[in-house]
Amino acid sequence: VTIDWASSVDLLVDLGTGTGRRAALERALRAAIRDGRLRPDDRLPSTRALAHDLGLARGTVAEAYAQLAAEGYLRTRPGAPTRVAAWARSPGARAHPRPREAASTTAGRRPRPPERPRPPRHDLRVGLPDVGAFPRGAWLGALRRALASAPDAALNARDVGGRPELRTALAAYLGRTRGVLADPERIVICSGFTQGLALLCRTLGGTLAMEDPCLAELREVARDAGVRVARLEVDESGARPELPAGATAALLTPAHQFPLGGTLAPERRAAFVAWARASGGVVIEDDYDGEFRYDRQPAGALQGLDPEHVVYGGTASKTLAPGLRLGWLVLPDRLLGPVLDAKHVTGGTQTLDQLALAELLRSGAYDRQVRRMRQRYRRRRDLLLELLAGRRTHGIAAGQQLVVEVDSEARTLQRAAERDLALEPLGRFWHAPEGRPQGLVLGYAAPPEHDYRATLAALADVLS
Amino acid sequence: VTIDWASSVDLLVDLGTGTGRRAALERALRAAIRDGRLRPDDRLPSTRALAHDLGLARGTVAEAYAQLAAEGYLRTRPGAPTRVAAWARSPGARAHPRPREAASTTAGRRPRPPERPRPPRHDLRVGLPDVGAFPRGAWLGALRRALASAPDAALNARDVGGRPELRTALAAYLGRTRGVLADPERIVICSGFTQGLALLCRTLGGTLAMEDPCLAELREVARDAGVRVARLEVDESGARPELPAGATAALLTPAHQFPLGGTLAPERRAAFVAWARASGGVVIEDDYDGEFRYDRQPAGALQGLDPEHVVYGGTASKTLAPGLRLGWLVLPDRLLGPVLDAKHVTGGTQTLDQLALAELLRSGAYDRQVRRMRQRYRRRRDLLLELLAGRRTHGIAAGQQLVVEVDSEARTLQRAAERDLALEPLGRFWHAPEGRPQGLVLGYAAPPEHDYRATLAALADVLS
Numbered sequence: 001v002t003i004d005w006a007s008s009v010d011l012l013v014d015l016g017t018g019t020g021r022r023a024a025l026e027r028a029l030r031a032a033i034r035d036g037r038l039r040p041d042d043r044l045p046s047t048r049a050l051a052h053d054l055g056l057a058r059g060t061v062a063e064a065y066a067q068l069a070a071e072g073y074l075r076t077r078p079g080a081p082t083r084v085a086a087w088a089r090s091p092g093a094r095a096h097p098r099p100r101e102a103a104s105t106t107a108g109r110r111p112r113p114p115e116r117p118r119p120p121r122h123d124l125r126v127g128l129p130d131v132g133a134f135p136r137g138a139w140l141g142a143l144r145r146a147l148a149s150a151p152d153a154a155l156n157a158r159d160v161g162g163r164p165e166l167r168t169a170l171a172a173y174l175g176r177t178r179g180v181l182a183d184p185e186r187i188v189i190c191s192g193f194t195q196g197l198a199l200l201c202r203t204l205g206g207t208l209a210m211e212d213p214c215l216a217e218l219r220e221v222a223r224d225a226g227v228r229v230a231r232l233e234v235d236e237s238g239a240r241p242e243l244p245a246g247a248t249a250a251l252l253t254p255a256h257q258f259p260l261g262g263t264l265a266p267e268r269r270a271a272f273v274a275w276a277r278a279s280g281g282v283v284i285e286d287d288y289d290g291e292f293r294y295d296r297q298p299a300g301a302l303q304g305l306d307p308e309h310v311v312y313g314g315t316a317s318k319t320l321a322p323g324l325r326l327g328w329l330v331l332p333d334r335l336l337g338p339v340l341d342a343k344h345v346t347g348g349t350q351t352l353d354q355l356a357l358a359e360l361l362r363s364g365a366y367d368r369q370v371r372r373m374r375q376r377y378r379r380r381r382d383l384l385l386e387l388l389a390g391r392r393t394h395g396i397a398a399g400q401q402l403v404v405e406v407d408s409e410a411r412t413l414q415r416a417a418e419r420d421l422a423l424e425p426l427g428r429f430w431h432a433p434e435g436r437p438q439g440l441v442l443g444y445a446a447p448p449e450h451d452y453r454a455t456l457a458a459l460a461d462v463l464s
Numbered sequence: 465v466t467i468d469w470a471s472s473v474d475l476l477v478d479l480g481t482g483t484g485r486r487a488a489l490e491r492a493l494r495a496a497i498r499d500g501r502l503r504p505d506d507r508l509p510s511t512r513a514l515a516h517d518l519g520l521a522r523g524t525v526a527e528a529y530a531q532l533a534a535e536g537y538l539r540t541r542p543g544a545p546t547r548v549a550a551w552a553r554s555p556g557a558r559a560h561p562r563p564r565e566a567a568s569t570t571a572g573r574r575p576r577p578p579e580r581p582r583p584p585r586h587d588l589r590v591g592l593p594d595v596g597a598f599p600r601g602a603w604l605g606a607l608r609r610a611l612a613s614a615p616d617a618a619l620n621a622r623d624v625g626g627r628p629e630l631r632t633a634l635a636a637y638l639g640r641t642r643g644v645l646a647d648p649e650r651i652v653i654c655s656g657f658t659q660g661l662a663l664l665c666r667t668l669g670g671t672l673a674m675e676d677p678c679l680a681e682l683r684e685v686a687r688d689a690g691v692r693v694a695r696l697e698v699d700e701s702g703a704r705p706e707l708p709a710g711a712t713a714a715l716l717t718p719a720h721q722f723p724l725g726g727t728l729a730p731e732r733r734a735a736f737v738a739w740a741r742a743s744g745g746v747v748i749e750d751d752y753d754g755e756f757r758y759d760r761q762p763a764g765a766l767q768g769l770d771p772e773h774v775v776y777g778g779t780a781s782k783t784l785a786p787g788l789r790l791g792w793l794v795l796p797d798r799l800l801g802p803v804l805d806a807k808h809v810t811g812g813t814q815t816l817d818q819l820a821l822a823e824l825l826r827s828g829a830y831d832r833q834v835r836r837m838r839q840r841y842r843r844r845r846d847l848l849l850e851l852l853a854g855r856r857t858h859g860i861a862a863g864q865q866l867v868v869e870v871d872s873e874a875r876t877l878q879r880a881a882e883r884d885l886a887l888e889p890l891g892r893f894w895h896a897p898e899g900r901p902q903g904l905v906l907g908y909a910a911p912p913e914h915d916y917r918a919t920l921a922a923l924a925d926v927l928s
Binding site: 321 | 494583592595596598600603604607608611612616617618619620621655656658659662681684685688781785786787788789790801809810811812813814815816817912
């Protein structure tokens, strides 16, 4: 992965000499790590190369690297390149730099907090629906109806599993559209699927087998919640049901593997369920975009096969907006109590938005929104595939992203940065990217509708 | 603490004999532990006494106790009474019964999930404002204005520290009303103060000194986030600045000690700040009800003394409603990056409610609501103190609860249960209740306005 050093350099220009420049370099590196420009395991330039680029003494760069290693930001090994540590992402997040260490480099200076990064001109990152299409009017109407009829008790936070209105509406919706066997009593509303996965990991403990590749952020969530992460190999038919030794749970994306885009083959569905039954393990079904299939009816949820061994997880982040922070789990009986207990400590979920979502589901406005967005995303995918004709792509006609292979992620991202186009390298999603195919995961839902063709034009430039 | 066995008995009536009744007893006990009727460290009746009450063989009860001990719900020691384990509340929440263990008692039976508890007729529990006074119209209006003007980016969840509109409005409000030195860049919006404390604990690690007594749930949150909990003695002048050895942070309620109701004396304020400066420690100021003082201007926030060593924490749960799940931290520079990193993994906070709260703050509607509720709670406190005339009470004229001493919490709670009045025993809030004064923490904000006098009448019966 190529690193954009321009911003680090920018932070240095107005600074003096000596320790001031070393401290400025340290601040620039810390900020780049915090705001994600430098990611865990990214390789840093050699001290010689960076010193040359920045016009610093090599010893100054070496001292800055050593300081940041002492603070836990960087990982150094003799004879190996310096890399960004798995900082803030390691089990239990105990690897955060301790305040006293961090303070030792900033005492008496009161540095400004890191700048929040400027949004890119064009955006094809994953995990973002077209929030410009959020049904603001329908949402406000649903909130008005909810506020007009909600009991006072809906405003306190005692019902940690979620409002019954929403659990009832979701049970009907998930049964009808996704084949989920969902009793409202078995549903737990969460602050996004992220919280749901964290609750499950804390409840289950043990080793979670995760698809390789998979959404990188979920690996962080799982490790942070105290489970060990193991690998599940993935091909065009989804995850292979070859559970690593010691696995006690498996996180799958059966409808649309993230990010490679396969759908889980029927015999593999059966094999995962059989494994769970035989071993007492748990399959977690992350149905993050199951509503969006463009060529035929989507496959029903895996959970329908065996609700006692499969946890179903869903979210409003892809259908409405991630800013709502609303997700849900449908749980086997035996996990309901423990997950509710974990949620009691971890924190409840805002109630008025739950009531509004229940209104949208009951009124049919949610279905209409999904249908409308399905048409939009299908058109976008068709346009994108036209542009990519002749290239090697992966993924069924579904969801909000597809994978295209490239020769070099690093060179492609470099060119994309010049065009101010934000792209996601496939490398970010592998458990370990070495030796894996290189590619881009193109999130075609992210751009605003009016900018979609311009975004594709920028992508065409980058790939040309 | 007395235990209400009626509900356990109820669950048994329609069941048969033999293993069916033992399983039913186990389910009833699990449900009672999960929904809080049985609390950590509660003492269970002897097997002999319970067997007699329920008409079971003593061996059946002993087997049920043994099963629940194996599952982690109960703690047994030879020669000592059986108690509820510190289950789901111990460090790291790793003490949850593992699913496989839990499953062994339910295999093939598919028990119904535990019943959600029926709300009591009268409620004087703490932590609940009068949600009947939630300004539904103003909130809807604020949401309408927010939805009309919010940029699309407000609907995604990229700004993990919170929406700038809310951080800006809060900085002005907290400076004006609480003397908080709050730069919007230093504010992190959280899903309630609960999430904020969890983030701090994960960032700081080490040992957190907590007031004794304090809000019991916050001890669970802190332990769950991986810190050790130590004790800070409390008297009528708030917490005593005698930090236990090894403490790296202290959680205080300076404006209105929870639950004893003192305000932190000026020399103690200085002493805590001096400790933080000298040791590199952190003071966390939980300003949970600082808006509500009835006899004079509230003391300004401790944070104003030293914003580099004191974290300020606040919440909309007491001024508006806990169901909003909105809280905030004002952080020293050195903690901002680490707390944002922890929040990135733990989860963002819903954005539309943030925009609505910003609107309420800017328009002055928030201030009006606080003033209105200040008058209401002051009247309620006066009425309650009339009722308690001649009894030993604790607490300044502030907040939403006060403490009254009683001879026996157990007997008082028993009588309250007969009147269907929910009360909180002071014993629940001590780190260890043995040998401590017994009392009630009366949350006079909880009842609906129309029911307040009836609630007081019920309390008068209970105390007569």
